[in-house]
Structure formats: C-alpha cells, structure tokens
Amino acid sequence: GGAYTREHFWNSPELKAMVAHMSDEDIDLMQRGGHDTDKVYAAYRSAIKHTGQPTVILAKTVKGLGMGGSGQGQNTSHQQKKMDIDSLRTFRERFKIPVSDAQLESLDYIKPDENSPEIRYLHSRRQHLGGYLPARSRGSSKLDIPGLDKFSKLLESTGDREISTTMAFVRILSTLIREKSIKDRIVPIVPDEARTFGMEGLFRQLGIFAREGQKYQPEDSDSLMYYREDIKGQVLQEGINEAGAMSSWIAASTSYSTNELAMIPFYIYYSMFGFQRIGDLAWAAGDMQARGFLVGGTAGRTTLAGEGLQHQDGHSHLHASMIPNCVSYDPTFAYELAVIIQDGLRRMYQEEENIFYYITVMNENYAHPEMPKGAEKGILKGLYLFNKSAKDDGKTPTVQLMGSGTILNECIQAAQILESEFGVAANIWSATSFNELRRDGLDVSRWNMLNPKSKPRTSYVEQCLQDHNGPVIAATDYMKIYADSIREYVPSRYVVLGTDGFGRSDDRMQLRTHFEVNQHYIVVAALYALVDDGSLDAETVKKAIKMFNIDIKKPIPDRL
Template identity: 45%
Template sequence: VRGNGKIVQELESFFRGAGWNVIKVVWGREWDDLLARDSEGALRNLMNVTPDGDFQTYKAENGAFVREHFFGRDERAASLVKDYSDEQIWNLKRGGHDYRKVFAAYKAAMEHKGQPTVILAKTVKGYGLGPHFEGRNATHQMKKMTLDDLKLFRDQMQIPVTDAQLEENPYEPPYYHPGAQDETIQYMVERRRSLGGTLPQRRSNHTALSLPDDSVYALPKKGSGTQEVATTMAFVRLLKDLLRAKDFGHRIVPIIPDEARTFGMDAYFPTAKIYNPNGQNYTSVDRELLLAYKESPQGQIMHVGINEAGALAAFTSVGTSYATHGEPLIPVYVFYSMFGFQRTGDAQWAAGDQMARGFIIGATAGRTTLTGEGLQHADGHSHLLASTNPATVSYDPAYGYEIAHIVQAGLERMYGGEHPDPNVMYYITVYNEPIVQPKEPEDVDVDGIVRGIHRVSVGEGDGHRAQILASGVGLAWAHEAQKLLKDDWGVVADVWSVTSWTELRRDGLAADEHNFLHPSEEPRTAYITDKLAGSEGPIVAVSDFMHAVQDQIRQWVPRRYATLGAEGFGFSDTRAAARRQFKIDGPSIVVRTLQSLAEDGVVDRGLTAQAIEKYRLHDVNSGTSGNAGGES
C-alpha cells in the first residue's frame, strides 16, 4: 500500500518500462456491470484518483461508509449504485479475491508470447477474517480470532462446521478436510504430481560425494620458498587443485560478484568457464590473453557482477542443492570481506536457516591491509558479525597450510557423514599482503588449527616469559615483536596462531554450559584454557580486527590478558602507518607485553615508557610493520 499513492500503477510503470507485459487484476466481477454503465467515466475517475490509503480504510468500515465516502464524491458515480443495498456495495470485491479473474489473468499470461508477464493483483489484507481483522493495520499483531470472528469466517468461506463445534472450544476450532476423494483435493494432488512433486521438499538423502584425498591439499603445505604469496592467492591455488580433483571438482561452484582478476581467479576462466545459459555471443576485449573471459552454458563459475544480493541468492541455491535436488554442490563465494556480512548479513542468516553448506571467502580482509581504497573497504569487524550467525564457522588463518587443513576439515564436516552438525558455512578471511608462506611443520598441530589455536614458535633462551596470540596478517607482527622482545629487552615470548577466535569462544561457552547443567560431573575446561595451561607469563593478543574480536576469549584465558585491535574507521595510508596509528604493529605488541609484565610485578614499570620512546610509538611515520604491494 502507498498511503498517498497507488502501488499498482507504480509497479506497472517499472515493469512496462523494463519491457514486460503487465496484467492488472484490480476489480472483481461485481464491478463489471457498474463499469459497463459508467458512460461518462465518473467511476473510472474515482478509481484512478483515490489513493491506496483510502481504499484500505473503505475495507475497514462498511457499505454505507463506502457509499458516502467513495461513490458519494461524484453524483454520477453515486447514481450507479442508487439501487444497491449497503451489503451489495460491501460485497464489491478487489480483483485479487475473484478466482475467475485471477484464472483469466494466468491464462492470458500463459498465452502471451515474446515478453515476460507480471500479474499485479489487488487484494485486501486479512481478507475473509472479519471486521476486526480485514484491512486493519493491527492485523499482523492480532494472534487470536474471537468466537464471532470464527463464525463470520466460517460463513464467508462456507466451511461446514457447526456453531456447537466452534463454541465447544473457540481456541481450538476444528480443522476441516473435505476428504481425499473430494474433487478439489484430487485436482490439487494431480496438479502437484504433474509439476514434479510437493514443494518445498527437503531430501534427507543425496548423491554420495567422493571427497578429495590428502594429495589435493599438498601445494599450500609446501610453502612458497622465497616467493611472497598472499593468503588470497594461496587459497586460489588450492581451489584450482580442488576444481581439478577427480570425481569431485565438477561439484564446486565458484561465485564471484566482482574483481575475479584482483583475486587471481581469472586462471579458472579457460577451463571452468563462466556460466551463461546463452553462451558467449560477443567478442571479448581480452580475447588475446591466455586467461581470456569465457562464457558457456556448461560454465562452472557464477560471475554475477557487482551484485552481492544476487551472489548470496546463488550461494543459498547452490548450498542447499544437496537437499532440494539430492545433488550436492559446494558454493565458494569470494568477495571483498567488507562487502559480506555488513551488506548481506540478513541473507546469510537466511542461508543458515535453510541449512546451506559452503565456503564464504572474505578476501582483502583487515582494517589496515587493503591500502589505498579508503574506509569503505577497511574491514575490521566482519568476524564479529559472523559470530552472530550460529551456522557460520569463521577462521582468520595466517598461512596457506592452515587454509588447507581448514578447507579439508570443512568439506569433511559438510559431506563426510560423521559430524552431527554438517549444515554450516565456513567463513575464511584472506589477505592481499604478500608474505613468504612457511612450509608446514612436521609436528603440525592439525587439531589446534581446526579448533582455533596452535603454537607456531617457542621462544628460546632465558628470561621473563610471555605469550603472543595473533591471527591472519597479525602473525607477522607477533614474530616481529618476539624478536624485539628478545633482542631489546631480554623477554622470551612464544607465538601462537589463533585461526578462530570465535570457535574458541563457542568451545568455552559449551564448557561453561556443561558445567552449569552437570554440576556432579567432572568439570570441563575450555580448549583455549588447556592449550595455554603449560605456558608462562602474561598473554597479549592482536589481529587486524577490533579489540572485541580478541576479547571473545577473555574469560577463559588463564592469566593476565591484554588485547590490541584496530578501532574506528580505516583510512588510506601505508600499511605500516595504519598499523602504527591503531597500535597493533610489532613495537606496539612489545610495549603492551612489557606493560603486562610490569603489572605482574616482574619488570620495572619504567621499561614501558622507555620502549614507547625507543620505538617512537606516537609517531605514525615511524611504523615499519608490513609489506608493500600485493593485489591478491
């Protein structure tokens, strides 16, 4: 309803302007005789100039009110209904409630060729529910019908239920079914059968998937040697191998709303191709390139343009195909991380509600890592938004080998058949800052990577101890801080890669709930508590996200815990300057660690001030943490 306007005409203009055929079903058959006698167009004029708000009011009143306030505005129109009773005027229906006219509209739409057709049907909110409901603004808040309402509804819909049956318990009126042999039921069942079965329908069984073996994940585990590779590219290379995996790769559906070349995904174009049911009927501007744009009806990539809503709709459709069609497909939706949960969080909630399975890749992540594009791209909070979605399992990996284990664990959870909750979406943030990707250690802690934390470096030598927790690109700053602490202050720090702050928090909450509900059983401890139990010294945590991301685990950290984070809007400057501004770089970690040691009474408080002066912590131009360059 447009109170001061007319929504039907507004929508008609949009569709006609787009080249559609428009069929309007505005007035029921009871108006036909009046319109046929409207020789001077008085009634048509009233219909055209009366706003939606008035039409809603008419249906909340009665026939006498409509006679006076609608027809009575023009004596010529009033004369058309002078012989009508108030009840007859009240029974002048809107077109959307006239099944003959609705049928005629559908028939006309089916017979129209050469254009898509839209049917605009005018209806009344709460139609048939009686005067307390029909046309009322409060309809959506009214949960119960009174006994009189039930009787009116029964009479209007001609339902064979007696007064005695309704009066027996007005809060539990009987359900009426005409019987399986009723011609109406028979017709509905036959039509549904001919259209392919009942809808909506979720299939509990689907075609079995043959998941890739360990060899498919081998490349990221080898490291990058001397070459600097961003985690975005590490993921893209892994996805390329997954697309090639025998008996599996054809089930992956990359979804890219924009920037495929920025992410390095143009490498997929020649082989996987971009899906287009009409093929490619033009000569592409990049046709001379090895990785030229290729569209095909057999394409595997969904390249939807700058259309996050469309991309999420595609993700949901593909991610639920295991249940709606019995054929599992694995969507891999890649986007600028700032344009994910912030723009389409509601759609991602709906995807979770529909039990979609797949991977959501937040590329160019971090508040300080994607330089030069301003605050609209500076994501420092998507993991907080993701944490609110119960179906989202989020990770912020630092290295390619971590990504390999996370993706493998995700596929195993979704389609391995062993996990009690396979209906999840894995959100993985990746960055465009190039670093030398390390080789996977021989003693790699795979369980720790998947559950949220593993130690990547044990500090050597004697000295006061400390623990540094970091995720994503922040792990490089942690290593920098580890070296500065040892060389400049004689402090020995271990470095931990936190692959998922959110999963650690969920594990902690689960432990707390178990202890709350089972006080007589052996208490459980949170995974993060167990992992840090054998370590020494204060704990400092950092990432390229807000403090609140690291603060998620605070209540389960066993000792003094301090966090560093990027608060506020991002800005266009060098990575090093931005990290110094937010106080999340290597020297900032050093200062925060020294401060924590001083608060524990282990070192002199004056060391903190000395470190601030030594590293010129207040000078954004003195920051050095981070590499330049890197598109993906």
C-alpha cells in the same frame, strides 16, 4: 456492513430499487468480486484466453472481510493480532465454520477430514504441481574428497619465496579442479576483479560461463589468459554485483538438497563487500543449510594498502559469528589454509554436515614456514602453539603472544624484540579462529552448568594455556571485540589489541602504527602486562615507548 453498503454502494434510485427486497444482512453477505471464487476463476479464465494485448483484472474486495467490529473495513486490520469473542462468532457464522461456542473460546484449530473433498483437492493440486514445497531432497551422494596429502606442496616451507594467502588459495583451487572425482563440481564465483585474486588462469582452464558463449572479442584476446567466455564455462564472473554473486553461491551451495547434486562453490570477494553488503542473504544461506566456501579476499583493516576505509574490513568475522552454522577462520599460513579447506570439504561433502565456511585471505606477501608437526588439530580447533620460546624456563618473565592473519607476523617480530631487547620469553600462538574458540567455550560452560555434580569440563583455550605462565596478548587485524570474545576462558591476564575505528588510506606499516597493532605496540602491551603482574617495573615500559618513538599524544584510533 449491509446498511453502509446500501447507502454508499447502491447509491442511486435505480440501484436502491434493485436491492429493495433484501435485508441489510442479505446485502452484507453478497460477495464482492474479489471474494467470489466463481468470479475470480471466470476472470482468470477469460484473461488466459484473451490474446493480442495485456489483460488487467480489477477485483473489488473488503479489507478484513468477516472480522466484524474487530477489523472489517478498517485500515488497522493489517495490524490486528486477535479478535474478540463476538467478532469470532460473526466470523464463524459468516463463513459457516463448524465450531461450537466452547471451541471458539479455546480457539481450537479446525482441519477437514483427510478424506474430505477439500483436502483431497488440495493434495491432488499439489501433486499435479510436482510435490510439496519447501522440500529438501536427501538423494545426493557423498563425494570422494582428496586427502591432505594432495596439498603437500602447501604444507612445506616456501623458503625465501614470499606469497600471499590469496595465492595459496588459488593453488588449492587449481589442485581441486584437477581431481577427477570433484573437478566438475567446483564452482568458482567472482563478482569483480578476478585478476586481483590471481584467478585469471581459470579463464583459460575452465572458461567463464556465458549462456550464449563468447559474443565479442575481449580486449585481452592476444594474451595467454584472456577473458574467455564459453557456454560450458565453469567460472561465474558476476560483474560488480555482490548480491547476484551471493545468490549464485546460494543456488550452488544448496544444490545438494534441491537437485540431488552436491556442488562445491568458492565465492571470493573483497571481504568488506561481503557480510556488510549481503548480510541478509548470508543469514538466509545459513537458514537454507548451505554448504560451500565464502572467501573474503584482501581481508583485515590494514592489509589492503592505499584504498581507504571503504575497502578495509575489520569486522567481517563478527558478522560470521552471528550465523550459527557458519564456520570461520583467519589463517596466516598456506598450510593452515590447506588444512582448513580440506577438512571443510570432508565435513560438508563426506560427513554431510550442514555448515558453510567463511575464510579470510590476504594479498600481503611474506614467507610461509613448514607446518609444525601435529598442528592440524589446533588449526581446526582455532589455536595452537606456533613457537615455544627457548627462554621459557619457568624463571624468566614470560608472555604468550596470540595472533591471527597477517598480524601474527607482527607477533613473531614482537617476540624477537622482547627476547633480544628486554629478556622476556615470548611463546607464539596462532589463533586461526576466535569464533570457533568461543563456541567451544560456550559449549563447555553450558555443559558444566547443566551437570553440576559431574567433573567440570575445560575449554580448549584453557587446555592450551594451562601449562603456560604469564599474561596473554592477543592482536588481530579486526576489532578488539573479536579476540575479546574468549576472555572468559583465558586463565591469566588477557590484553587485546585490534583495529577499532574507520580505516584510512595509507601503507600497511603506517596503518598498523595508527591502529596500534604493530610489533612495537605488541611489545609495549606485553611489558605493561608484566608490570601489572609484578614481574617488571614501569621504567621498562617507558624505555620501550621511547625506543619505538611512540607518540603518546596521538589521537585514539577508535575515535577516528
């Protein structure tokens, strides 16, 4: 207050004499430099005109100015949530705010008239600066997206040739950059090791963007697909900088609303170095209604052999599930990937939905079958019947094996063992997205709760499984809670296998044995579920454990 300022600021005989004619109230109303708009303006104007050296402006201020006893001059003013009525009255008088005592009690919001000098000034300054922020433009045009037929090669069987889903992704990308209608809108983004993902062909085809072009001779300049930088390059090679690469992706994925130019960014990276490292940025992307594709490469806890726990991702789909407008998939086969990406392009760039995609791909090679007839809907919904057992006759003990990513292949092998060694029928389901299945179930549950007199709706999971008897065994390369998220909607006994625990440096076979998600553990889980259902006796499970040489005393993997 004024008395304190007189005592501690005007603290010499000469200074005290200068304010001797002023009351304590007058002194309290004197503006410090940092609170005086004229002084602040004059300081900035002087600084702008000053040349030849940096300029520093020192502004004297009082913390919580005007808050009275509730916070003026107190460190606690930063945490102050409200002011008492006396402090509010002091604040009103200090700043001459036109509110009555009654309005102080109700804390009415006071806004100057639209034609007042203050409001006119604010509007004029904002117009001078180019308009209001934040602002979202709706001027971008819909894109001409190729149909699924453009990816026909990926819908066919690879025969004896084994490829990874990462290779399939690169083929899809190569197809898209040949499409005249969208080729200039494609933005491939790689933070590191493009060759790991088989993307070096894009170096020659599109070039790597460099603002000043190629300024050095790359080490691989004598190879066909050398590291070619170009001022017109289209690939963003960000170096080992996931935050920077994600920021570039956000800029491209929101370009439709900021520049009225829809771009199609594909950011591919080691999946472990995605959400876990840039989770805040991914959440911000959702908040900004980004549109584009995040592609988690070498995904899953057991697919990247020999690199240890720092690379082995078993939880990125859990992170993805936290972002409301992130649509995530864990496909196994090339045709699933093609269907998902084509439909994502349609939804984001034709229907203009404000969503973005997270898709996991692997570097594990295996043969890919032809797409089953009519599978498209199930692929997009998150679940479809990949293969119905010939032994499923209503009398034979039957299980439903459900898998995603590379672990679906373990389910396929487990089904063969169950049928040939134990006489159990095993139907195989490809679960491309447990997250989408859960969201569908939550929507149905909510509708049923709010419409109690209407005929209850049925979740997509229940629709798929209602005519298929026997326990359901789900196995993924992710933590058990991922597949467990649909438990509420599974109409029969449900057993989940997953990769809880830290990763370790070993080959794929050993890792899947360690985490207990390989074909043998799937068989044992299926047999035990049938024992619980009364369809088999426990001796069958004991026989399987002995057949597969399973060490029942080995450490529990999710404790390591």
